Amino acid sequence: MTSQIKGPALFLAQFAGDAAPFNSLSSITKWAADLGYKGVQIPTWDARLIDLAKAAESQTYADEIKEICAESGVEITELSTHLQGQLVAVNPAYDTAFDAFAPKAVHGNPKARTEWAIDQMKKAAMASERLGLGTSVSFTGSLAFPFLYPWPQRPQGLIEEAFAELGRRWTPILDFYADRGVTIGYEIHPGEDVFDGATYEMFVDACGGHVAAMINYDPSHFVLQQLDYLAFIDIYHDRINAFHVKDAEFNPDGRQGVYSGYQPWVNRAGRFRSLGDGQVDFSGIFSKLTQYGYDSWAVLEWECCIKSPEQGAAEGAPFIEAHLIEVTQKAFDDFAGAERDMGAIKKMLGL
Secondary structure: OEEEEEEEEEEOOOOOOOOOOOOHHHHHHHHHOOOOOEEEEEEEOOOOOOOHHHHHOOOHHHHHHHHHHHHOEEEEEEEEEHHHHHOOOOOHHHHHHHHHOHHHOOOHHHHHHHHHHHHHHHHHHHHHHOOOOOOEEEOEEOOOOHHHOOOOOOOOOOOHHHHHHHHHHHHHHHHHHOOOEEEEEEEEOEEOOOOOOHHHHHHHHOOOOOOOOOEEEEHHHHHHHHHHHHHHHHHHHHHEEEEOOOOEEOOOOOOOOOOOOOOOOHOOEEEEEEEOOOOOOOHHHHHHHHOOOOOOOOEEEEOOOOOOOOHHHHHHHHHHHHHOOOOOOOOOOHHOOOHHHHHHHHHHHHH
């Protein structure tokens, strides 16, 4: 018997590099498989791992990508477009910083950068379809986030217009994905306009309730916001199509809290940690996701300000494996049951 949740899997973005075994899809997937991972989530912006344009246009190339992973002993879980999705909507305050995510040809040209990002998103939908993937993961981008805290008072209608614009930009993309049988799991993430349940609902409403606008569930971002990440599953389980397994801790004191005073990660009250080193109740999370029928991948996203990525990855696979739940096929009290007898039932009820 196996778990309905698939895993363990690994998001490759934080591990890809210029030195072996992290500099090619073949070598990094073999490294991941040797650690016990059964799936990999591929960042589509990293040319060392995938040529997105080629994967969108060539079935032969897409089959080659799948074969490379299969030969290593892993499956592709999803394609990630976090960086390109971020660039679909960028407030001018972030223009210079986010230009780094785009080709030099569109630097300093927000309109061209947005058009490039939208094209990238569509290419990822086509590539996902060729790879036989029904799920992808991304960010929404942010127009309103610089105005998160309402001081000075926000002008009336600013937030509403920001989300209306998100809807105008994302709905055609979501339509393109839906036409190809692919959904987008948006990572609910501070820095994005969609950073909690309330903003996710605003985004979905702006996109006309779009069925392709799903959630990449990552509890670490909720710990840092002090949001109830277990109740979140109760509310939004029917929209969760992807799962980043990432740990975090929140230790406020007399000097700092949620905003963490511009401190470096290691000194913040809220910190991302390697699996098992933080405060996330993963037993509760895996139980709830299993209860609600989540049957996709559990993907480790490693981000830790203390432990090395190599140690975090090595410890992550067995950690996830230990939390996978084999769904019971029988009730625990079946031994005390009896055959259905309507006569006995009526007698017990006094009928």
